[in-house]
Amino acid sequence: MNAYKQMKDRHQKQLNDFPIMFAFSNKQFDEGMKKLELEKDQTNMVLDIGNGGFIKKDSLMDFDNMFERQEQELKAAIESDQTGEGFILEMFRYELGNHEYSYTYDLSDTLQALDLSMTSVNERPNLKKGLELAIKSVLEEEY
Template sequence: MNNSYVEFKKRKQERIDNFDMIFAFDNKQLDEGLKKLGVNLDEVVSIGMNGFIRKSDIEAFNEMVDSFKGEYIKNMKDDDFVYEMFKYEMGNHEYIITFDDEEILNACEIDEHLFIADERLKEIYLKAKNHYLNEVDQ
């Protein structure tokens, strides 16, 4: 059975992996990364978390990130996607040990206030939680 959430994550990761960017945690890594990108320090911009892209790639990077957001918003209308997302992240974050609902919502990029107000999301979450716990318990 295909998991649409896992497929979404894979597509997203492949696009990120194929985008020209570097991560540098010291000057040596930064120098090596600048050489890889074929630029000097004045020609890169930080994307956070010690990541850098060429200034000339800002628009393409932003378009990529926006496309992820758009696809995520579209997918959130699909109950199966939401169910698969919750259940996958419960397994990924060892929910059977932590029972930390907030951690799962954060992993799914769902604001806790939105979640509380959204009966559909709560219903799907409870279904995924029950299925996950029953499967792990066996």
């Protein structure tokens, strides 16, 4: 199985397991407060993290640390693939497919999802080669 996909799934599970709520209505907010084990009037104890997400204020450090660990894990996996033919190839293939590159021929969403720029890719031979191989592979699948 794709090591990048496994990592993404593991990271998503960590987020899903984190005490977080999403609310786009008052009813959802009230239900979310219960999920966070807070009373309706304890709104001063929650922090708006954007996009409808809320966490307990005292969970912020744990929340930030989770994302930092995930980011470091991704960076380490990229660094360990010195040729770009392993993890990096899988990473780009997955994100190119996820962002429909074979239809759009637009790399911007793929790069944004990976927090990369074309400049940063071109500066690192392993990333450059992995992207080139992934593009070739994704386009060959279409024909």
